[in-house]
Amino acid sequence: MTTTTSAGAGVAGRISETERAFLDEVITKALDDLELTYEHPGTGSFLVTLEGEHKLRTMTWLVVQDHTLLIEAFFMRKPAENVAGTYGFLLSRNAKTYGVHFSIDRIGDIFLTGQVPLTAVNADEIDRLLGCTRTYADENFDPAIALGFAQAIAREKAWRAKVAAEARAARLTQQ
Template sequence: MTEPAPTGDAVTVIERALRDLDVEHTRRDRGEFLVTLPGTNRLQTQCWLLIREHTLFVQAFVCRQPDENHDGVYRFLLQRNARLYGVHYALDRIGDIHLIGRVPLHAVTAAELDRILGQVLEAADGDFNTLLELGFAASIRREYAWRSERGESLANLRAFEHLFT
């Protein structure tokens, strides 16, 4: 049976891995890292890496609670959970959507951290427009109408053009 890595070892592994991965990050307290992952659909995703007694806790905010179509959003999240590696979608106490995961400290390696952060980025960035479309379609349509009336840029609404016809 493998013994859990001491907290100090995990801190060193994470620091070295984040540096080697060239990922923007800030170390808060000992064992607390805020990682900023660049995206395409979302400009960035911030992900906490928090070392606890026996695990590395991973948490990233994805989007606020949906305005509408809660059943559709939650169905999507549950189905998506079946295909995620190392993290899963969860709701906080007010209904906002997060990706969370736990990795045993003895399993924290540079390669595993790369896989976990890659999955966080792929899910948060890749699912973002789908979540917006499912849970905020009416707001997107209102924003489109408001911008159209005023001649404002519609550039960041292009992904949702199919909602406007």
């Protein structure tokens, strides 16, 4: 794809505004047809909300770049413990993923990221990519949290048990 400069010469590797607008329409129609909630802050940029059962919401960016469609979804914060075990668990999942894979940023937070060529962008591919993102986030969230935040989960369970016991005791003394 090329962009024409004001002098009329094409610049290799840059998507034209016409092509960007066309892809924007394709993505908008696909998201509307899928009945997904999304924000559209600018041409070629979409923030899609994917609803799940374990990971209740996965906020996913779709961004039209010069050569590819970027898919990026926040998965979870950097693990508080068992960092290598958590990253290893998710890295082992990458061998079986389509379109997106687990990755980390410079501070260790975990994302699902991917890129597909702009020539592959159509309604079916948008559906497939978002479906994979939702599935990978939802299926791997509980095990990843259990690995990376086991002590925090144990403290939360102990606190909830204590509060429940205190509430039971208070009800018994009122009777």
